[in-house]
Amino acid sequence: MxxxxxxxxxxxxxxxxxxxxxxxxxxxxxxxxxxxxxxxxxxxxxxTTSPPVQGPVAGAIQTAAGPDGAQVDLTRVRVTGNVLTVELSYRPVGNATQWVYLDADEVSVIDDTTSQRYGVLRDDANQWMAAPLQSASRDRLSVQLRGGRPGVVWFKFPAPPASSPTVSINIPNVSPFDGVVVQR
Structure with missing residues (x-):
């Protein structure tokens, strides 16, 4: 037929x-x-029989090289009220377990219009507004990448003025994310 x-x-x-x-x-x-x-x-x-190439996570704003071959996807940069939230997804290489450690005082956002640098906010108890915080040291964040699964980390910063449409994000051991449009 x-x-x-x-x-x-x-x-x-x-x-x-x-x-x-x-x-x-x-x-x-x-x-x-x-x-x-x-x-x-x-x-x-x-x-087409070649294996798929592992690209950025769906919805990633930008992707950069991270520590030990990991890839870091910037997944959210959004202002709510007077607070800017930045979310990252770390993807490991292969299926090996990896730990990523970040010192919160080394993470920053730069307002591209004014060159003003903003550090991570602290709450009323003087704790960093970021997660996941390592329990032994409240100044350090730790992300475990296990079995090829990504690990997510987020930070809160003072929001840049509405007249600043883009920011640059600096994370230790990660290539910078430059010219990122701020969602409002």
């Missing part, structure tokens, strides 16, 4: 249109075409 394909249906319509007749072509059922296209074997899929 010959099955129609999307390509075949398009060729038939094209050839029918070239026949010199003044009669309109029959309407095509898009649902039937889509079903026929799914049923037909794809020669392109059979030709």
């Amino acid at each position: 010959i099955r129609p394909t999307l390509f075949g249906a398009a060729c038939v319509l094209l050839l029918a249109g070239c026949g010199g007749r003044d009669e309109p072509a029959e309407p095509v059922d898009p649902v039937a075409e889509a079903a026929a296209a799914r049923a037909a074997p794809s020669t392109l899929a059979a030709q």
Whole structure:
């Protein structure tokens, strides 16, 4: 049995249109075409057998090189009220367990318009507004990357003025994230 394909249906319509007749072509059922296209074997899929390349996390704003070959995805830069929240996702290389340590006082955001540098905020109890904080040292953050799964870390900063559309984010041992648009 010959099955129609999307390509075949398009060729038939094209050839029918070239026949010199003044009669309109029959309407095509898009649902039937889509079903026929799914049923037909794809020669392109059979030709592409190389493994997928691990790229940035879906929704990543920017990606940078991190410590020990890890990749760091900037996933959120958003102002709520007077606070700027920055969220990062660390992706390890392979399935080995890795630990990433960050000193909160070394993390900063720079307002690209005024060159003003902002450090991580502290709460009323003088604790960093960041997570995950290491329990032994409340000044250090630790992220465990285990089994190829990413680890997430976030920070809170004073918000730059609304007249500053972009910031640059500096994280120890990570290439800088420059010219990042601030969501408001």
